[in-house]
Amino acid sequence: MSLVLDIHALHSLPPSNINRDDTGAPKSAVFGGFPRQRVSSQSWKRAIRHDFERALGADAVGYRTKRVADLVSDKIQELTKAGGGEWDRDRADAASKSLFAAAGIKLTAPKVREGEQPRGEETGYLLFLSPRQIENAARFLIGSEGAKPGKKDAKELLNSSHSIDIAMFGRMVADAPDYNVDAAVQVAHAIGIHESEPEFDYYTAVDDILEDKEETGAGMIGTTQMMSSTLYRFATVDLDSLAENLGNADAAVEATVAFVKSFITSLPTGKQNSFAHNTVPELVYVAVRDTRSLSLVNAFEEPVRADDRASRRLKGAQRLAEEAAQLQTSYGFVPTASFVIGLGDLPAPFAEIATTTTLPALDGQVRDALRGEVQA
Template sequence: MSLVLDIHALQSLPPSNINRDDTGAPKSAVFGGVPRQRVSSQSWKRAIRRDFEETLGAQSVGFRTKRVADLVAKRIIELSRADGAEWDGEKADAAAQSIFAAAGIKLTEPKVREGDEKRGHETGYLLFLSPRQIDAAARHLLENEGVKPTKKDAQKLLDDSHSIDIAMFGRMVADAPDFNVDAAVQVAHAIGIHESEPEFDYFTAVDDIVEDAEESGAGMIGTTQLMSSTLYRFASVDLLSLAENLGSRDAALDATSAFISSFITSLPTGKQNSFAHNTVPELVYIAVRDTRSLSLVNAFEAPVRTGDDRGRRAEGAARLAQEEASLEKNYGFVPKASFVMGLNDLPGAFDGIATATTLPQIEARVRDALASELEAQSEVSA
């Protein structure tokens, strides 16, 4: 059995540079034979994680860093002071390193430039740990006077009580695959529904002192690249995998509700001060499926043209609805429940396909639909 939640959104961005490549240009991709603006999934997942931290609290979000040993050592020192033990930094560092050694996760001493503060040992890659895993590891080491734990203990301490973002987006540990966590959420690269290419903005900056002296000339000149697009965004949540990662179906329902809100309201902040690209999706369509996840991106394989009679947003909404209706008719992929929300008359394209709702209502409605389907599947399996 399966149970997935698909989230589709149309979101228009004004001239901006929300997600840059290595040359500073807005990211792009070719789809349907034409160039489009692209916002990477990694960029939007980062925005969602930051939104989780603001809305759910820091304890619900993991740390993704090479300096995991430092986090454990710091927590050991905090706990030891509270207990009156007063471990010093060297003892805490050695204890922290021991748990990663037991887990088979390699640590190396980082190269530090002259004059910089010395750092503890690091992993060779970014590693996800939840606050509860860091706390559990520190408490275990403190209670056992820093004695190196067994591999079984390390597994229990570092591979249990995942934070919401680890459970959703997964964790890969290259040198200790036993600690890998399969992602329960897939996030697609957002892609423009129409053809577009970067533009260049030539700018000058005035030197205030030069201006006051009534002298001419700019203090500096330069160029920056920008794009504007209506993007198609897509993500999918595997409820059963998420429940397994979190250890509870109720926790999975709570996490999915949080994800829906953060997916809709979060926004990457690349060059935000320069462009103030502070928009929200104008259309969101959500489908609860017991078959498989289905992206509707091929609705835009033929790019929306600027010469169409209706605007890009309206054309995009109509195409999404047509693609969903066609998949339901020809493949039988009819969702168990579906909802649509959006601005003005855009949700009208989904009349007969989805139940109209609003952001304040959508989390509760989707949660009820998911809970009902989980219960029905449990009864069948029993």
């Protein structure tokens, strides 16, 4: 029996540019034949990782960097200094490089621009390592007096004790696939439930000195693009895969509880100072399933349009509840537990298929639902 948790949200954004493409325009997509605003899954996963760090502490999340060898060298120097026998930098660097060589992970000297300080050797791509993996590696190298580790030792050090974000979002190591970690969490690109297109904001900046002298004209003129949408957001957690990645079923339950909360409260910060798009979802529907994950995005294949009888977000909530109910009736995909959080009348359409709750209460309810399924 599989165990998954699906989380769905309706999240309205005011005019903003929360996630932009290479031209500076808000990201978009065509769905159902209509243009929609889009916020990439990568953007929201980064926001969730930052929220993990805030809520769980820096030790709970990994480092995603090319400079992993420097992290191990830094930790070696920190630990040996605390023990009264500090290694110099060259010795620490040599030990660190031997670890990655044993793992088959290539390090090369980075290109340094004129005026920059030289840096240690780097991987050719961003590599995810957890704080525990870095510390375990440093302690092993110190204990072996810097002797080159074997391949088996390297794999044990770098492929266990994963942080919560590595276990959830996975890790790909291009030149050493044995160190890949399959993601236990899938996050969809958020898309608008209605059609929308970017708009342009024309702005000017006034030169204060010229203004004081009563001279006319702008000191700067420019444009920026923006969009405003109600987004459908979706993510799913595979509890079995997460337990395998973390090495513990109870840890997987706690990590999932943390993920649900961060999914709800996190927010990408693209151009936040310009637009202050500081909203939270107006509706969240959580379903625990022992079958398979189910996105409800097709509820919005036809764009939602407001009218005199109902707002766009109320119609969105109704569409979402209808899609969930039809999947239960027509396909038999009935959740083992389901919960809904919403503002005003938005939870009402879910009355027959979910327990209405609040964010403070949701942690305990999700934890109990998952533990009940794990124990069963």
